[in-house]
Amino acid sequence: DVKVTQSSRYLVKRTGEKVFLECVQDMDHENMFWYRQDPGLGLRLIYFSYDVKMKEKGDIPEGYSVSREKKERFSLILESASTNQTSMYLCASSQGLAGISYNEQFFGPGTRLTVL
Amino acid sequence: GENVEQHPSTLSVQEGDSAVIKCTYSDSASNYFPWYKQELGKRPQLIIDIRSNVGEKKDQRIAVTLNKTAKHFSLHITETQPEDSAVYFCAASPSSNFGNEKLTFGTGTRLTIIP
Numbered sequence: 001d002v003k004v005t006q007s008s009r010y011l012v013k014r015t016g017e018k019v020f021l022e023c024v025q026d027m028d029h030e031n032m033f034w035y036r037q038d039p040g041l042g043l044r045l046i047y048f049s050y051d052v053k054m055k056e057k058g059d060i061p062e063g064y065s066v067s068r069e070k071k072e073r074f075s076l077i078l079e080s081a082s083t084n085q086t087s088m089y090l091c092a093s094s095q096g097l098a099g100i101s102y103n104e105q106f107f108g109p110g111t112r113l114t115v116l
Numbered sequence: 117g118e119n120v121e122q123h124p125s126t127l128s129v130q131e132g133d134s135a136v137i138k139c140t141y142s143d144s145a146s147n148y149f150p151w152y153k154q155e156l157g158k159r160p161q162l163i164i165d166i167r168s169n170v171g172e173k174k175d176q177r178i179a180v181t182l183n184k185t186a187k188h189f190s191l192h193i194t195e196t197q198p199e200d201s202a203v204y205f206c207a208a209s210p211s212s213n214f215g216n217e218k219l220t221f222g223t224g225t226r227l228t229i230i231p
Contacts, residue, residue, distance in 0.1 A: 059220075
């Protein structure tokens with residue numbers, strides 16, 4: 001059974017703080033993703049990674065960076081948090097086997113971040 | 117890049133009736149279309165998907181149809197039950213030979229089943 005966990009369910013930070021959100025998956029998945037979820041806007045891709053130390057920008061990367069030093073862990077970093085980054089952040093992973101397209105994404109429980 | 121539009125944003129149906137959610141996409145290279153269900157306070161989970169070489173797929177009370185010419189696909193839920201109440205997201209993706217495809221999601225439909 002795939003398990004994707006996120007470091008916090010709720011987080012409150014101040015404007016300007018550096019924020020780390022961590023995601024860990026235990027199924028040896030190649031691909032990992034960070035989304036933010038806002039009412040009426042759906043799930044928007046921030047960054048994704050298809051290999052250790054590899055990263056690609058998604059649709060809304062501005063104000064964020066990521067780190068993937070180990071295969072099972074993918075971190076989202078807000079260098080200087082702003083109020084417009086208040087949101088629900090969802091991590092996901094997928095198997096990413098070459099030659100097998102359409103890999104199902106498995107989501108973590110989400111982190112609700114509030115920036116004051 | 118890909119753009120996915122989803123309608124309606126909210127939908128209320130009587131228990132036992134059918135519900136239909138529609139999505140359109142812009143990128144003709146997209147050929148994988150999954151649907152995710154997110155119950156209140158829970159994580160999104162895949163409920164059904166369809167590939168571009170198939171026009172329709174069914175799984176019990178859920179079906180998905182795809183019209184590649186018109187670039188739209190739909191989710192159909194029949195004999196709705198209270199546990200169908202959730203937010204549903206459609207998504208689209210081009211295929212990848214390397215397994216690293218990414219999804220573009222629609223904005224979601226909040227489905228409420230009225231007992």
